[in-house]
Amino acid sequence: MADPRADLTAAVAQVAHEAGQMALARWRTDFARWEKTPGSPVSEVDLDVDRMLRARLGGLLPDAGWLSEETVDSAERLSQAQVWVVDPIDGTRDYIRGREGWAVSIALVEDGRATIGVLDAPARGERWSATAGQGAVRNGIALHAGPRCELDGARVPTDALPRIDRHLTIVPKPNSIALRMAMVAADEADLVATLRWGNEWDIAAAAVIAAEAGAAVSDALGAPLRYNKPYPTAFGVMVAAPGIHAAAIAWLSARAQAVLNG
Numbered sequence: 001m002a003d004p005r006a007d008l009t010a011a012v013a014q015v016a017h018e019a020g021q022m023a024l025a026r027w028r029t030d031f032a033r034w035e036k037t038p039g040s041p042v043s044e045v046d047l048d049v050d051r052m053l054r055a056r057l058g059g060l061l062p063d064a065g066w067l068s069e070e071t072v073d074s075a076e077r078l079s080q081a082q083v084w085v086v087d088p089i090d091g092t093r094d095y096i097r098g099r100e101g102w103a104v105s106i107a108l109v110e111d112g113r114a115t116i117g118v119l120d121a122p123a124r125g126e127r128w129s130a131t132a133g134q135g136a137v138r139n140g141i142a143l144h145a146g147p148r149c150e151l152d153g154a155r156v157p158t159d160a161l162p163r164i165d166r167h168l169t170i171v172p173k174p175n176s177i178a179l180r181m182a183m184v185a186a187d188e189a190d191l192v193a194t195l196r197w198g199n200e201w202d203i204a205a206a207a208v209i210a211a212e213a214g215a216a217v218s219d220a221l222g223a224p225l226r227y228n229k230p231y232p233t234a235f236g237v238m239v240a241a242p243g244i245h246a247a248a249i250a251w252l253s254a255r256a257q258a259v260l261n262g
Helices: 004-026 044-060 075-079 092-097 177-185 200-212 245-261
Strands: 033-037 040-043 065-068 082-090 103-110 113-121 126-131 136-138 155-157 169-171 191-199 216-218 233-240
Touching (some): 004 082, 040 044, 040 092, 044 065, 044 082, 044 103, 065 075, 065 200, 082 092, 082 200, 103 177, 103 200, 126 200, 136 200, 177 191, 177 200, 177 233, 191 200, 191 245, 200 216, 200 233, 233 245
Parallel strands (some): 065 082
Antiparallel strands (some): 033 040, 082 103, 103 113, 126 136, 191 233, 216 233
16 A cells, blocks of 8 residues: 555655746746845745645645745644645745756645655756655655765865865855755765754755755754744754764854854
C-alpha cells in the first residue's frame, strides 16, 4: 500500500514544479520589483506565485494553516495542527538579477515539526524533495550528506570569509538560503551557518531535505528547530555534515552569544 505522506510529497512537488515553471517563464523579463524594506526585494512575480501556491496547496489540505513570506500573517495558523510554510521565490535577489540561485520553497509543518520539504529550482534544473523518515532526493537521486569529520577545510557556500574563518573553504553561493542548505544534503558543501534572526519560511523546507540526507540541522546555538511559532523566526541556522556540527557550534558560539547579547 502506498504511503499517503509520500503521495502528498509527490503532489506538493508537482505544485512546486508548476510554480517554478510559472516563475521561470517571467525570469529575465520586464516585471515590477521594489523593496518591502531596505535590502528586502520583492517582485510582482513573487506575489503571483504566492497566490497560485495558496490556492493549489489549499486544495491538497483544505484545513491547513498558511505562513508565507508574501502573505500578511494571521494568528489563525497557530490553532491548526498542519501549516504550509512557504517562500514563493527564495532568493528573490538572484531572480531579479537574472541569476540562477532561486527556488520555490514549500514545507508542511505538523505540530511544530516540518515533515515534508520541497524545493524547485527551475533555472538550475533541480527538483528536491524529502519526507520525514523516508530520505531525500534531488531529481530522483537519493541524497547523502558528506563524511567530513574535521572543521578545517569544510566547504562553505559564501562570497567571502572573515579572517577568523579562513580555515574554511569557499564554494559558489546561490542567493537562496534554502539552496545553500540543500547543498549540504547533496555533499556539495559541508557547512551553512547564519548568526542572525531569520524567518521560518526561509529554512523549513530545506531543513527537512538536509536532515533526511543525514546532515545535522539546528539553530545557531545547536537547539532543534521548531515551526509555526507565534513569532515565526529562529536564531540562525546550522546545517552541517554530521561529523563537524558540534565543532561548528563550538567555533561560532562566542559570536552567536555576542549577537544575542548585543
